[in-house]
Amino acid sequence: MSLPTAVELRDVTKRYNEIVAVNNINLIIHKGEIFALLGPNGSGKSTTLKMLLGLVQPDAGEINVLGINVQEDPVAVKRQVGYVPESPNIYEFLTGIEYLDFIADIYTVPAEEKKQRITEYLKAMDLEGREGDMINSYSDGMKKKISLISAFLHKPKLLILDEPLNALDPRSARIVKDFLQELKAQGVTTILSTHVLEIAEAVCDRIGIMYQGSILALGNMAELRQRASLPSSGLEEIFLKLTGTGDLKAVVEELLK
Ligand SMILES: Nc1ncnc2c1ncn2[C@@H]1O[C@H](COP(=O)(O)OP(=O)(O)OP(=O)(O)O)[C@@H](O)[C@H]1O
Ligand SMILES: [Mg+2]
Numbered sequence: 001m002s003l004p005t006a007v008e009l010r011d012v013t014k015r016y017n018e019i020v021a022v023n024n025i026n027l028i029i030h031k032g033e034i035f036a037l038l039g040p041n042g043s044g045k046s047t048t049l050k051m052l053l054g055l056v057q058p059d060a061g062e063i064n065v066l067g068i069n070v071q072e073d074p075v076a077v078k079r080q081v082g083y084v085p086e087s088p089n090i091y092e093f094l095t096g097i098e099y100l101d102f103i104a105d106i107y108t109v110p111a112e113e114k115k116q117r118i119t120e121y122l123k124a125m126d127l128e129g130r131e132g133d134m135i136n137s138y139s140d141g142m143k144k145k146i147s148l149i150s151a152f153l154h155k156p157k158l159l160i161l162d163e164p165l166n167a168l169d170p171r172s173a174r175i176v177k178d179f180l181q182e183l184k185a186q187g188v189t190t191i192l193s194t195h196v197l198e199i200a201e202a203v204c205d206r207i208g209i210m211y212q213g214s215i216l217a218l219g220n221m222a223e224l225r226q227r228a229s230l231p232s233s234g235l236e237e238i239f240l241k242l243t244g245t246g247d248l249k250a251v252v253e254e255l256l257k
Helices: 045-053 074-080 096-106 111-124 140-152 170-185 197-203 221-227 235-242 248-256
Strands: 005-016 019-030 034-038 060-065 081-084 158-162 189-193 206-211 214-219
Touching: 005 045, 005 189, 019 045, 019 060, 019 189, 019 214, 034 045, 034 170, 034 197, 045 060, 045 074, 045 081, 045 158, 045 189, 074 081, 081 140, 096 111, 096 140, 111 140, 140 158, 140 170, 170 189, 170 197, 197 235, 206 221, 206 235, 214 221, 214 235, 221 235
Parallel strands: 034 189, 034 206, 081 158, 158 189
Antiparallel strands: 005 019, 005 060, 206 214
16 A cells, blocks of 8 residues: 655756756655655755755756645645755844744734744743744754744644754754654654754654765665665664765774874
């Protein structure tokens, strides 16, 4: 039995002049799945996520998100998706509460629900009491939290989170991880990128490892272990082996010279 599809990329390529950021990838993500994209810096994770939202146009291929062709109707996609970019792009001269109010209005969240959700999420993220302060006075982690809350406010069916736990303290990271699991139980699909391998291992159903714009390996932990011929290893060993960054000892020795 095949699971319902949330996202499909077919033969997708994106070039920036000579750089092939994403190189002919094919990928299906199922509804209700938590899926992680892993890969070294510059391997094409953020570019892939941006293409899912129509923020970056592919040079070739087709992308379907929740049954919508992204190139044809990017606005319809954005309506149903919650997105947290790598570096939060928030209006620094609004207060936290003004910003969240503004975003909820863009997504036409009804007034009562808006109030209730904002209060609930601010509390969950330990931001209660700081919502009246200007965002430019927030720490990096606090900005990330506001960005996460703003992505959850309209109850999207799909979450696209680019390094969502960056800058978060362990307690906040745990809250977000638990929240993603809860949303999964409600049928929400999450696609995230991360460098924190422990999170991918603990929270995600499947993992795609990107390298130089291609998906090198794809599957659950057992499948990745098999692919890397490392039957009892954790994700870190698998990642380092598959991405060819295994010879770290030599690199460290070189740095210490
Ligand atoms: N706007 C842009 N203009 C030119 N090149 C770009 C642009 N955005 C990305 N690239 C290039 O595309 C490649 C993939 O970048 P991308 O940001 O997708 O990587 P990433 O896997 O998200 O990396 P990181 O782990 O550092 O976030 C890189 O070589 C990058 O320099
Ligand atoms: Mg990135």
